[in-house]
Amino acid sequence: MDVTATLSLGDPLEPARKATAHMLQERERTFSLPQPFYSDERLFDIDMQEIFQKEWLIAGMTCEIPAKGNYLTLQVGKNPIIVIRGAEGVVHAFHNVCRHRGSRLCTSDKGKVAKLVCHYHQWTYELDGRLLFAGTEMGADFDMKQYGLKPVNVKTAGGYIFISLAENPPAIDDFLSTLTHYMEPYDMENTKVAIQTTLFEKANWKLVLENNRECYHCNASHPELLKTLLEWDDVTDPRADQAFKDHVAASAAAWDAEKIPYAHASFGLRNRIVRMPLLKGTVSMTLDGKQGCNKLMGRIKNPDLGSMRILHLPHSWNHCMGDHIIVFTVWPISAQETMVTTKWIVHKDAVEGVDYDVERMRKVWDATNDQDRRLAEENQRGINSTAYQPGPYSKTYEFGVVNFVDWYSERMLSNLGAAPAPYLKGVAVHE
Known part of the structure; x- marks a missing residue:
């Protein structure tokens, strides 16, 4: 008998696969995941096989x-x-x-x-x-x-x-067509990576994503980021006040005049694009809110484009401003270690030391990334305890986390060939 075939008989992860599907089918939707999803190496291997080797x-x-x-x-x-x-x-x-x-x-x-x-x-x-x-x-x-x-x-x-890496990857062309339209003003073929950083976090990749999907922690943890960032992604957010809605309306009028796309576009829970203004009087995610790069991108003439936020599950979020773009990607290494890469992208003709200062441009997100690293690592340390049990998400402040876990649960169950969870019935999680 062929040795390779012999060794493949009886998947050693099969019991863990069945347990994974059962836990996802039975979990309380608005609570954090059971402990093994954040700490178990067998479940990590399943994450890699069923999520990172099958999704885009x-x-x-x-x-x-x-x-x-x-x-x-x-x-x-x-x-x-x-x-x-x-x-x-x-x-x-x-x-x-x-x-x-x-x-x-x-x-x-x-x-x-x-x-x-x-x-x-x-x-x-x-x-x-x-x-x-x-x-x-x-x-x-x-x-x-x-x-x-x-x-x-x-x-x-x-x-x-x-x-x-999938033989038959999920459909994504509708999102890619929309992404091309929204990125047109930036002329991305004429850009360059000004600086790239790599951060290793002693935390499960899902904790890194969960941390990103809410700003419940921002006031206490991100003083640099909140000098420019407005928390809400949409005027329909239940916490958004009238002043915020007026600010969005005024910004949208200016964007319309320059033919800059900004309307909220979603593709299930996997992908979202939306442009939101920054705090009044700020145009870029720098400590003083001024441009990080003097040379604007593509055909952009007005630096006050706020931040176009792009979400791509399972592993990326992005901030696109008039003067530079920041691309974040998350790469799982083990059950309790994750690599986060950050790239700052500018016009290809922008000259370092003349048009931009790398240290100034990266300062806000260097600080924010490190703050998030510490939060995720402390989250992991607590989850490793025998005292941990799933806790409730806030339906207002943490709805983004619920959306991420919904997407993860549906894709995991689907890719495992398991029955869908009852709580996901009617939830549009992907195209």
């Missing part, structure tokens, strides 16, 4: 691979991935694994190559994944056409690169 992820930005041969690499669980710009500007994505003996092809975070060459035995691939050279040692009957790189689903929209 933001791999990076098209401006990071501007020309033919430019590539970036990333790690999705145990899967190394390469995204590369090929001929005629086409973006490809592959498993970063040589088809000879499995070595990683590209070992740098970013770079530029003429061809993809494995350092181990020099097998050589075209930028579209075709095997070009394997040496005469493989024999005369060796068919190179059978050994191209294994592709990964990839789509681009509005300057973002989306990948999915």
Whole structure:
């Protein structure tokens, strides 16, 4: 019998899969998740298999691979991935694994190559994944056409690169079309990453997302951020007062005049785009509220565009202002460790030290990210206790967290092939 087939018989995670589905089906919707969802390594493995290997992820930005041969690499669980710009500007994505003996092809975070060459035995691939050279040692009957790189689903929209490791990924084209429209003013092909940071948090990835999906904690924890950020995402928020609604209306009139998209657009619970003004008198997320970059992006003439907030579950949130864009992505490492990357993006012709000062531009979110890291880590430490039990979410201050957990629960149950939870009946969680 084939050894691989033998080892695959009897999924060791099957009992955990059944327990996961049962816990999600039986949980109280408006309460936090049972402890294993935040701490158990078996459940973490299921998260990676059923969420991060099946949903669409933001791999990076098209401006990071501007020309033919430019590539970036990333790690999705145990899967190394390469995204590369090929001929005629086409973006490809592959498993970063040589088809000879499995070595990683590209070992740098970013770079530029003429061809993809494995350092181990020099097998050589075209930028579209075709095997070009394997040496005469493989024999005369060796068919190179059978050994191209294994592709990964990839789509681009509005300057973002989306990948999915699934054989049949979920539909996303409607969101991508809308994203392209909303990002048009920024001319994302003519931008660059001014600075990127990486933060490691000793907390489960879902705690990182839950923290992001509410501002219940903001007043006590984020003094720098609240110098410019208005908490509410929409005038329909039950806590929004008339002064806020008037501020939104005045801002919308100015955006209309410049043909800047701003209306709330949602795609189930997975994706949302909405532009909200910042505090009156501020135009960018800096400590003084003034522009972080003097050169505005794309066709934008008015720096006072507030912040266009883009949500992409399971792992990204974004703030798009007139002068720069901030892209956050969350990458699970283990049941209790998560990597958060933050990229500050500016016009490609903006000159550091002239048009922008990196330290000034990043200061607010450096502080905010670290504050959130501490909150998530303390949350994890408490959840690890034998005293932890699921607690109630606020339906007003934490509805965003409820939405995230609803989305996670539905996608997990669906991808596991389990029956949907009764409490999700009628909840539009995805396209």
